[in-house]
Structure formats: structure tokens, C-alpha cells
Amino acid sequence: MKLTTAAVSALVLVLAGCSGNAADTGAGSAPVVDGATFTLGLSSDPGALDPQMGAGTSLFTVTQFAYDPLVSVDGKSGEIQSALAKSWQVQDKTVTLTLNDGITCADGAKLTASAVADNLNFVANPKNASPFLGVFYPNGAKAAGDDASGKVTITLAEPAPFVLNGLGNLPIVCPSGLADRKTLQKATSGTGPYKLVEAAPGDHYTYEVRDGYTWGPNGATTATKGTPKTVVVKVVQNETTAANLLISGGLSAAEIIGPDAQRLKKAGLFSAGIPALVGEQWYNHAAGRVTSDPKVRMALTQALDLAQLRKVVTSGQGTAATTLAANAPVACPGDSVKSALPATDPAAAAKLLDEAGWVKGAGGVRAKGGKPLKVTLLYQNNLGSGGDAGAELAVRQWKAIGVDAVAHAQSETTLTSTIFGAGDWDVSWVSLNVSSPDQLVPFLSGPAAPKGTNFAAIQDADYDKAVTAAKALPGTEGCKAWLDAESGLIAKASIVPFASKNVLMFGKAARFDIPGQLAPTSIRMLAK
Template sequence: MKRTRMASYGLCLTLALAGCSGAANNGAGDGAPVVDGGTFTLGLSSDPGALDPQMGAGTSLFTVTQFAYDPLVSVDGESGEIRSALATSWKAEGTTVELTLNEGITCDDGSALTATAVADNLNFVADPKNSSPFLGVFLPAGVKAAGDDASRVVTLTLAQPAPFVLNGLASLPIVCPSGLKNRAALTKTTSGTGPYKLVEAAPGDHYTYQVRDGYTWGPDGATTATKGMPKTVVVKIVENESTAANLLVSGGLSAAQVAGPDSARLEKAGLFTAETPALSGEQWYNHAKGRVTDDPQVRLALTRALDLAQLQKVLTSGKGSAATVLATNAPAACPGDSVSKSLPSHDPAAAGALLDQAGWTKGADGTRAKAGKPLKLTFLYQNTSGSGGNAAAELAVKQWKAVGVDATAKSQNETTLTGTIFGAGDWDVAWVSLNVNSPDQLVPFLSGPAAPKGTNFAAIADADYTEAVTAAAALPGAEGCDKWLAAESDLIKKASIVPFANTTVRTFGKASKFETPGQLVPTSIRMLAK
């Protein structure tokens, strides 16, 4: 078996298309006795929407997907080694990848999962006509898959070498044959091999899952027979962070992410915490023709108008740090620093001069205009950053106003924000954090077809970046890291993308403990005696 670094992706909207990263667990729960048959209630800040696991890119959907679906391989969150899941062995050489499935894998309807069905999954995602957001992210473009049911071997033929192909497969959920035949049903039901099966869906309120007996093919051999695993999982939608914190303290929730000031009282309450490093501040501009931000001078001016170091402190409530690379999740495939020497410096006077050069001149009221059109921006950010996110957004609007830009900040939940940037496109600036640990998974977001035809929601078209990542992808694994980081740096210098804050995401647990290597791992959940 080949050792490789894990990659994943989260639109940590954060858009999370998923995340797989190192996690540190601490707090209450160490040494506490586990109990069987309990109910684990997980609080999510946004509804996952349609439940088809291969057709959505949001963090909430990816979180619930883990309960009902499995990937082909898993990853050790600390070492970065590829481990077993649906497949027990694998090899990747050149443009060929072979994976041998475990014996006895069954779907939640009792049917067997075959190699042919797995190949059908991969070919579905690989077909551009299906518009899966995972194409080019978890599965390289141009892949063709075939399955041999007798040997249980799935063979992938790549269009070109892909240095982190196994990493991507670790985050690609596999759908069972019944779901492949009736994808419409997947929007509100499950059809997977995962440790749990969806038994009730009340969109906007809760989703209930029941454990599956006989499940033995979890990450690195995990099973549902392990003592302490919950019998029932209830995913409850709780948009307000303070409400989630109150429910944690009272026992109304077993787990929830809390990032703002409420986290301090949860720490004092002695709750269990699982920590995951993440890129939390990442600014995108809409490059689409007709938007004011399609002008590179405007993008650079808007960036130089901001005190990014100050924004980082406010956004993370003083607990974060400066961004270093775009693919930051640990264990990072390409560690280093592509950011600090590339970020445009804070200089409001230079920002004003750039806007003057672009034809946006200040009026008597201090707001800039061009050909009679005021310089107005629609600025989107997600509602899960707590009071720090609100304060940082207000600060950004104030700093833009100081150079004559009229920006309107809009806080949106993940479902709405994802729909806007991938669909209608009515935005100019957005704070959307893509959490990955392999730089190749960012390529579809930074180049290629623009949304809604592709995942390039910012409509970035940079020939230099495309050339650079093509050269990087031709090198095996970490050998191409210098080229990957140089490609990132060039985009950052141009203010095509502006990463400005890292933080540690904390998931608190009440009478439970678990692991969060990017996403909560269902087979790691243990219910504790109260």
C-alpha cells in the first residue's frame, strides 16, 4: 500500500466540502465510562438541504453524509496515511488506480455493494453532464472506472497523472445501486453502506438516523459493535450559536460547534472539546463580466483598503492567526507559506489611487461613482462565525467606506450562501473558506468553467495559474509542492483570492466524546455516563 497525504475539502462556509485534518481532543470525557444504546444529538447551524451526497458542496450536507455513506478509503488524521474503508487494499501507479473492496459490504436496504456499482458511482461523478461539485475535487477530470465483481477490484484509468488521487477518494461518498437508479429519491432518503440509516427527515428541524447492525467496514476497520456507540443519532438544526451553547449546557444537544464568545462559558463548564485547525478568513471576488469586481484594479484596491491583520483578530475573537497556505488542513500535503509575502499591504491611500485610475471618482457625499453609477458592493458572509464574524464584516464595510466604497454586508446561512455563489451569482465579495489539505483540490474553484456550469464560483480566469498548476500536477506528490505554492502566491499577489485568517474550530460535547478530523467521524462517537 502506498503512503500518501490525505486531502479533503470543506467549503467551510465555510463551504466545506469536506475536511480531513488533524484534530486534538481534550476536556471532559477522558476516562469516563461509555454507555450503550444512547441517543446522540448533533446541532448544525444550517439545514443540509437536498441529501444527495454527490450533488452538494456544503458543510452541513457533508456532515450528515458521513452517517449514511462511506468512501473507498480513509485517512489517519495524524500521520496522513491512507487507511481502509470500503477498500482493503489499493495501489496507484501512473494513470492506473486499483482498489480491492472488502468482503460482505451491504447497503442499508440489505443488498450487496459490488465493484460494478462503485465504478458506476465514479463514472457518474466523472461525467460533466451530471454537474457533481466533486468532479475535479475528489475525483480527477477524465477518469474512467470499471469494476470486476468476481475479484471485487475497481480500476480507475486517469486522463493524466494525479498526485493526490487516493486523497480525494477518501472524501468521495459511494451511493448504493438503488440510489443510483433513483437519484431523485436521494434528496430526502439515504442509500448507502454507512454505519447509520436515515429513518426520519424533517427539513429545517431535524434528521434521525438509526445504527446498522453488522457494519464492519468503517474507517480502518471500525464497526458498529463497538461499545459506547449511540443507537440513534438526531441531527438538529440550531442556527443561533447562543441557543446551541445553552442546549449543550442543559443536555439538549450532545455536540455542536461554537466559535464565538459563548465558547468561553462552555470551556468553563468542563465540556469535552474536539479541535480542528481551519482556514476561517478567505475573501473572494466575483470576477464575472458586468460585476464591479471584474476589474483587477478594483479587486486590488478593495484588498489594500482592508487592514487584514485587524480583521483576522476581530473575526477569530483574538484566538486565530494569519493564514499561511490555501490548503491548510493538517496534515497538509504542501506545508509552507504562500500567503504572508504575497498579500497586498494595507494602504488606504494606494487603494484610493487605484480606484481613481479605474475611473471611480469620489462625489460630494464621499461615495465613488463612474459614469453616474455609484460604486456599490454586495458583500456576503456566513452566519456561523458568531459575533466575531458580524463585527469583522462591519469593520470591513467601514474600511471600504473610508475609501469611498458603499458596501452592503449580508449574513446568510450556508444553504442560502451556497445557492447564491453557485447559482444566481448576485454578489461582489464573499467570505467563503475552502478547507482542504491538498492544493490540487482547489483547482476547480480557482479555474475552469464558472458557476453554474462548474465549481469556479468566482469566475476566475488566470492563464498563469492554469499553466503553473498543470506543471505542478505532472510531478508526483510532494515533489510538486513548490510549484503548487508558487501558483497560489501569484493569485494572492493579484488579489484574486485573499486568505487572511486561520483558527481552531472547536466542537463541544456533552456526555459524549468523538473525533473531528475535519468532519465528525460517526464511528468515533462514544456516549458517556452522565
């Protein structure tokens, strides 16, 4: 996903809706303290800070400190709760939300219903190319605000069964930021619990707490004892370095995916878990790429021992993927993967390549028309040593069937720029993490990047038809249709989800919740 423009998910992006099940390992017994500094380690720099123009994990994480959504989603029950809006109603194609009283921006301005409507209409305008359009805000929706009543009315162009879940992930910008969006690149203009006071791109970002903040998720406030006075977000690309800083107290929190998580557990650090897809393989379907051929995509999939790959990538801590929208609370629980995922069969993979005209030549590398069958795998560098070993395994198994394969690790910023920009890639490991299947639609259909968020250029009429049928059903009544739509893509090897894991964010002298992403109002600083 264009995580710096996506996944959501994404890579979580982020994108949204993970549950945060705190695993108290002893830190929770310490008393909370006021006036402390919370230092969060991120594996990638968030880049430009406009919260509505990027959906990358790092940007989405820092966005939560300075901006609020209209509603929040309980990480365990999935219940819609208050945030900027104190009440809401969905009736047919009309969504009505009433804002909380007394909401102010960090610059002191009042947040009005018309300003909220301006936010929604900005995202809704395709010319603005917000990656949230169609993901967190329905295509064709129109918003209007009544400042006297504090009501925001959204008129939908078509049914949107999980519209409130999407609004729970859409940050709202204050009037000053809307008036001059260029200022949002390096500064913040929001109603959130913190305000950015210093930006040193590539190194750190410093936020200061806002007094008088009372409209957080389900009524959360910054007046709660133990709320940090200052938050420093520090860019630490190497996961082992981040783990060392956690143990020494140089960081208060960091997400650790690889094997370093085991020694942090043994050290007794606090942790909160994020169920997430960590292994999701995509192919570039664009014309001119070798992976535009469905036989090549299927062959590359069948050549892999996905169970072994899952074990290596997750350092033995992963489980099989079950759905594409996997973040708890999962809107459509079930299993769209197991029965659809192509089985490992190197012999069948080699036969498919023969049928596609890729013939083995000198050195065992296949070629067609004098062109070698060369494939480049891109993966994000935050997977740690497990990711490196997994990429090496995939390359080795592809070479065994005659593919000239190479793998390159890239930072989140570089990877997303590649798949959403130049498009010079064949296979990528990009994990889109969302909680409802409708949020995936723009990544699995529609305009290809750079004109849209469909970075893999997938065009599948069967999926499009299934989505139309699913959207026509209210809420979870359409879940079977949504899961069937996913299964169809997986069976064709258009997308290959192969690993899930309870990804852990560790804390030192701090505890917190992760209902989708780190919740700033849940952070409590502890006596050391």
C-alpha cells in the same frame, strides 16, 4: 463553492481532510454507555441529501453517517487507510482498489465493484454536474469494476498526485440509490454505519445504527461499546442557542466558532479541534461586476487592515493563514500567503480607484459614468457575533476610501445558492477547507458558475500554467509549484485568505474524533 450542489471546503466545505485533535477536558474519564442517543447541532439545514450532488458543510457532515468512501485518511499522519477498499495501488495513471468482503447496503443489498464503478462514472460525467468532479475525483477518469475479484480499476486521463486523498472524501451510493436518484433527496442509500429513518427538513434528521457494520475507517465497527444507537441531527442556526443547549444537555455536540466557545471551555466540556480557514475573501470576477476590475479588487484588499479584521472575526483566537489548502494533514505544508498578501495601504487603495476612473463625489462616494461604486459583502451567519463585527469593520474601512459598501449575513444554503446561482454578489467570505491543493483547482479556474464550480469566475493563465506543471510532478514533489501557484493568485488579490483558527466542536456526555469531519464511528456516549 456550491456547497449545496462545494468548498468544499466548506465551509468546509468541507470540504475535507481536517485533523481532529481531541482536547480532553474531563469528559473522557467517564465510562462509556450503550444504547444512548447522540444529538448533533448544525447551523444550517443540509437541504437535498444526495451525497454526490452537494459539498456544503452541513450536507457533508450528515453524509458521513449513511455513506462510506473507498479509503480513509488518518487525520494526523495523512496515511491512507482502509474503508470500503481493503487494499489499493497507484501505478502511473492506473488506480486499483480491492473491496472489503461482505459489504452490505442498508437495504441488505451487496455492494459490488461494478456498482462502485457506476458511482465514479456518474461523478465523472460532466452532464451530471457533481461538485466533486475535479475536486475529489479527477476530470476525465474512467472506472471499471470486476465483481468476481472485487476490484475497481480507475484509469486517469492525466496525472493526479493526490488521487487517493480525493477518494477518501467521495461517498459511495448503493445500487438502489443509483437506480433512482430522486429517492436520495430525502432518504439514504448507503453502506454507512447509520441509516436515515426520519427527515424533518429545517428541524431534525434521525438516524439508527446498523448492526453488522465492520468496514469503517481502518476497520471501525458499530459493535464497539459506547456507539450511539440513535443519532439526531438538529438544525440550530443561532450559535449562542447551540452553546446553551450544549450546557443544558439538549445537544451532545455542536461546532462553535464565535466567542461562546470560551464559556464552553470554562464549563469543562469535551472538545475536538479542526484547524481551518475561517477568513477567506473572494471577489466576483464576472464581466459587468465592479469587482471584475483588478484595480478595484486590489483597492478593496489594500483598504482593509487584515490583521485587525482577523482579530475581530475570530474573537482574538485566530492566526494568519498560511496556505489555501490548510486542513491537516496538509499535503503541501509551507506558506504561500505571507509574502504574497497585499499590505494594508488605504492611500494606495484610493489612488488605484482614481486610476480606475472612480471619482469621489458628493457625500464622498465614488462614481464613474454616473454609477456609484457600490459593493455588497455576503458572509455566512455561522461566524457568530465575530463575523457580524468583522463585516461591519470591512464596510467601514471601504467607506473610508469612497466605496458605498453594505454587508449581509446569509445562511449556508442561501449564500451558496447566491454565489453558484444568480451570481448577484461582489465580495463574499467563503472558506474552502481542503487538505491538498489539487482539490481547489475547479474553484480557482475552469468554467464559471453555474456551468462549473469556479463561482468567482477567476481566469488566470499564470495559475493554469503553474497547475499544469505541478500536476506533472508526483505527490509532494510538486508542492513548491502548487504553493507558487497559490501565491500568484493571492498577490493579485484574486483571493484573500486572512484568518485561520482551530475551530472547536464541543461535546456533552460524548467524545469523538474529527479526521476531516465528525467521524460517526468515533463517537462514544458517556455516562452523565
